Amino acid sequence: MKDVSIIIVGFGNIGQGLAKTLLAKKSYLKKHAGTGLRVVAVCEKKGRVVDEKGVDLKKLLEGRLRWGRHKTLDVIRDVAADVVVELTPGDIQTGQPGLSHINAALDSKKHVVTSNKSPIALEYKKLTEKAGAKGLKLLFEASVAGAIPVINTLSRELKANTCSNIYGILNGTTNFILSKMSEEGLDYETALKEAKTLGFAESDPSYDVEGVDSALKLVILANSLLGESISYADVSVEGILDVTPECIELAIKHGYTVKLVADVREKKVSPRLVPIGHPLDVSDNLNAILAQTDLSGEITLVGEGAGPVQTSSAIMTDLIEISNNL
Numbered sequence: 001m002k003d004v005s006i007i008i009v010g011f012g013n014i015g016q017g018l019a020k021t022l023l024a025k026k027s028y029l030k031k032h033a034g035t036g037l038r039v040v041a042v043c044e045k046k047g048r049v050v051d052e053k054g055v056d057l058k059k060l061l062e063g064r065l066r067w068g069r070h071k072t073l074d075v076i077r078d079v080a081a082d083v084v085v086e087l088t089p090g091d092i093q094t095g096q097p098g099l100s101h102i103n104a105a106l107d108s109k110k111h112v113v114t115s116n117k118s119p120i121a122l123e124y125k126k127l128t129e130k131a132g133a134k135g136l137k138l139l140f141e142a143s144v145a146g147a148i149p150v151i152n153t154l155s156r157e158l159k160a161n162t163c164s165n166i167y168g169i170l171n172g173t174t175n176f177i178l179s180k181m182s183e184e185g186l187d188y189e190t191a192l193k194e195a196k197t198l199g200f201a202e203s204d205p206s207y208d209v210e211g212v213d214s215a216l217k218l219v220i221l222a223n224s225l226l227g228e229s230i231s232y233a234d235v236s237v238e239g240i241l242d243v244t245p246e247c248i249e250l251a252i253k254h255g256y257t258v259k260l261v262a263d264v265r266e267k268k269v270s271p272r273l274v275p276i277g278h279p280l281d282v283s284d285n286l287n288a289i290l291a292q293t294d295l296s297g298e299i300t301l302v303g304e305g306a307g308p309v310q311t312s313s314a315i316m317t318d319l320i321e322i323s324n325n326l
């Protein structure tokens with residue numbers, strides 16, 4: 001059985017969700033994936049916990065381990081490990097601090113798995129070239145659409161297909177708001193309030209409702225799956241702030257609903273009329289992605305686009321992929 005050692009960087013929602021999944025799936029992974037995933041260090045802004053025999057994740061989650069003083073970059077460079085799992089929030093202008101973490105991991109010959117969109121959207125080419133030159137993997141399934149395995153499905157399972165376009169709903173917060181507006185007749189502010197109460201929207205939802213989050217994911221899909229070389233500046237971005245209850249009422253009257261759609265070929269994020277019953281007509285905070293392929297035709301993927309446990313599914317898939325190739 002392969003024993004893969006991991007450094008987790010960022011122990012917020014996703015880091016803790018991953019720790020819970022690692023605990024829950026320990027014996028399952030040994031039995032079914034032939035892999036043992038051992039966390040040798042966890043870094044937070046406030047400190048780090050290091051144990052080369054394996055950090056006790058249960059105690060860590062229960063707040064029973066002491067965080068030592070550190071510099072995250074030193075831990076990434078100095079602690080012996082196979083993989084760095086980078087789970088910090090990324091600044092969309094600079095990609096930091098994740099960009100430095102990923103570079104440091106690759107420079108110290110560690111594979112990388114990340115859920116962090118910004119570094120991948122900003123520096124996809126440089127980072128993948130660096131990883132490739134060093135014979136390392138840089139995997140980022142969790143950075144787009146949470147639990148939905150869009151990158152792995154298209155790059156591995158549909159390898160023989162040429163994909164001409166990918167489009168869909170890549171942001172759960174805006175889908176929740178638009179669904180509430182169309183299904184329950186709520187206005188934007190009331191729907192946003194409900195999204196915040198249920199934890200589907202952050203206290204500052206600007207990046208979601210202005211379409212920025214969807215656009216970053218679009219850039220990742222374009223560069224990693226459609227062979228493009230684009231940046232955020234190439235994407236035309238319009239959020240949902242101008243979608244009024246009147247627009248939605250009129251759409252419904254004519255058999256449509258309104259969804260925030262990211263269209264990779266068009267390099268565009270915008271509210272679109274979607275026929276009621278269309279594969280993109282999904283409710284709540286779901287994401288839905290359509291890929292147009294030559295052999296398989298149109299493939300639809302629908303599922304949870306966020307959430308700590310849901311996103312840990314994507315991170316685990318990438319970790320197992322690395323483990324199987326070590």
Ligand SMILES: NC(=O)c1ccc[n+]([C@@H]2O[C@H](COP(=O)([O-])OP(=O)(O)OC[C@H]3O[C@@H](n4cnc5c(N)ncnc54)[C@H](OP(=O)(O)O)[C@@H]3O)[C@@H](O)[C@H]2O)c1
Nearest residue numbers: 010011012013014044045072087088089097115116306307
């Ligand atoms: N939440 C989701 O459902 C979801 C889904 C898919 C992808 N993602 C992405 O996954 C990443 C993590 O999301 P999240 O929801 O877990 O965010 P979060 O709850 O804010 O957690 C991020 C953690 O990273 C820590 N951190 C920040 N800078 C650091 C540094 N230099 N060294 C070590 N730790 C550092 C933060 O510490 P402080 O709290 O002290 O700042 C925080 O604990 C983000 O890039 C997000 O976009 C999230």
